[in-house]
Amino acid sequence: MRCEIIAIGTELLLGQIVDANSSWIGGQLALAGIDSHFQTKVGDNLERIVGAIRIALERSDAVILCGGLGPTQDDITRDAIARVMGVGLAPDEAVAGRIREIFRSRKREMPANNLRQAEVPEGAWVIPQMPGTAPGLVCPLGDKVIYAVPGVPLEMREMIAGAVIPDLRRRSGMTAVIESRVLRTWGQPESALAELLAGRMAELDRVGNPTLAFLASGIEGIKVRITVKAPDSATARQWLDEEEQRLRDLLGELVFGVDEQTMEAVVLELLRAHGWSLGVAEVATGGLMSTRLSAAPGAAEVFRGAVVVGADRIAQEWLGAPAGSLLSEAAVKAMALGICRVLGTEVGLAATAVIDPQEQAGYRMGTAFLGLAINGAAEFQPVRLPGRPEQIRQFSVISLLNFLRLRLLF
């Protein structure tokens, strides 16, 4: 089964919007075991959309059109499909009723052209998932098929996951369920993870199911994706659980979270479990640590605040840093203890680093000092961080959080 994607919208060609929708759909098709060899962007022009669909149908079994389903005169995806199918458009009364109802419930008057969205090519049907006013379409054409989904990411994702992928899998005779889970790791490069997992990966290569893949995610560390093919969802989940456990046995505390769990959410949860509150002295991290903590679930209960140090004097007068450079074990330990004292927290964090290309106090760019205090006892860890200034800041944040995570685990 081959499926192409055509993203529709002149704004995509002009670079006003980056087409992230096709990438997301491509990822979903790959996970579902469906090949996608070409993805095309085309503007809001009937002839060119029709041409692009015809080329795609020659090369592939299915085409997903994304965008151009709205109510305005620019939205001509429906017309292009009808032209390719050689049929007319007819209003779908159920859809028209739902659109009227959406406007009624929002207490807004409905512009008449919204009913354009209820027009459906003859022989096509409407995707039941319909979070917005634009319905998605399934349009069979001989033994091939055209799908149309809106360009609004939220609506698109619901229709692709809920209707398009299942329909493609049914058409291609796939009955197995494919599910995946991501283990998030921090602290080792991909090559080291590969070495730790080498034995298990060789076993899986022979069996072919589940499969493992590494995804490098920059400041979020390296992800290990487990994908299983199973007869049903319950079995898939059980196999994912078993494989996750095997990998955790091999990777140990390198795994900090699963799927969408961030490092800051994990650390806040550990602190909550201990009943401890957190304060941060931000030097290298420049406010970024607070930004990430503030936005995480569970912050209000645990995160008491931070002092962002823009001048060494502030660290010395307020946080008890010793005179001299803040790039030292003594300074980050003093600041971690100092922030606990001034904010009245059990746990304190502090990081300093050489952010800019010029050396500081004899240290090269990327040298960082991590300090941590728990109930009056301070610890220290020096690290080397790669990248440009912005990345060094980001890496300082996650390295410092990981330092605390490991202390809270043991």
Add this chain to the structure above:
Amino acid sequence: MRCEIIAIGTELLLGQIVDANSSWIGGQLALAGIDSHFQTKVGDNLERIVGAIRIALERSDAVILCGGLGPTQDDITRDAIARVMGVGLAPDEAVAGRIREIFRSRKREMPANNLRQAEVPEGAWVIPQMPGTAPGLVCPLGDKVIYAVPGVPLEMREMIAGAVIPDLRRRSGMTAVIESRVLRTWGQPESALAELLAGRMAELDRVGNPTLAFLASGIEGIKVRITVKAPDSATARQWLDEEEQRLRDLLGELVFGVDEQTMEAVVLELLRAHGWSLGVAEVATGGLMSTRLSAAPGAAEVFRGAVVVGADRIAQEWLGAPAGSLLSEAAVKAMALGICRVLGTEVGLAATAVIDPQEQAGYRMGTAFLGLAINGAAEFQPVRLPGRPEQIRQFSVISLLNFLRLRLLF
């Protein structure tokens, strides 16, 4: 002149990388007055790349291939072009020499397959801009042309701007120079800017040069792009200067910066000119204000630091906020004055807001209180901010910076 873009790489189809290169190139083509009707993504497969190039050359006068020029066996863009041109590949000695030299200067041994990058289809020539080891190519084919540039964004951009666009413009007989400048505004919606500029836009519609366009940039405000077509660069710059002045006369202090200038950089520069230093009490902004200030040029000289308030008690004990909710004129004024006092700065900022959907102290989500202190005198501004929690934080930052900017201007 019509030019298509083909992005090459299986990782693009699988959604592992979002194809931002095509979007950027699309934007550059549009600015240069060159039509681009289709953009395609294709994987690292010779037959399919050849097929995609042939389709593109049928529809358009030129094709830009992006990616697949590296040294590995996957990098087959050169082979695909040679196939389409019906010629062989021959080594370019000058390029081979430069690749050897790049490795020598980095003191690294050169793997032999790096010389694959010196292979050039017969009849093609090499783009002189060559920041990396992969040369870009210009490959004429009858009266049409294929360009190939690497997928590394930095290298791609240099070749597109320095060689491909000028070559396309030469081929299409364009001799005029097209240049643009962006004025960044904050404080009014697009409709209000359109009203202020209505007269000038009507004039320009008649003349046709320069042209104006609005670009909505979310948390960065609304941008007004001026594009001029001129006989040469000096004239283009002069016309841009003149038009910028006209628009500034109409928009006044709504314009905060030009091109890449951020609000935080502008505010830091104004503070530097006054010889004043800055401290921030971060409540609604949760560390984001410090993050943006720390990363801006000129921060070290002016930005003394911040207190991130994770619990009301911190604001009351440290910054002198009155007892009760921080959502009040009295609280943000007290905190703006308080942060000046504790950090010893001339200028202090503070913002509180209802970030989450539930009401607080009788105020709805998005209600924000901005406080500002200069040399001991405090001021206050209430605002309503749209969006989700993350956007409310971002809008709090830029609204507060803009509040200060306007005070520093007068």
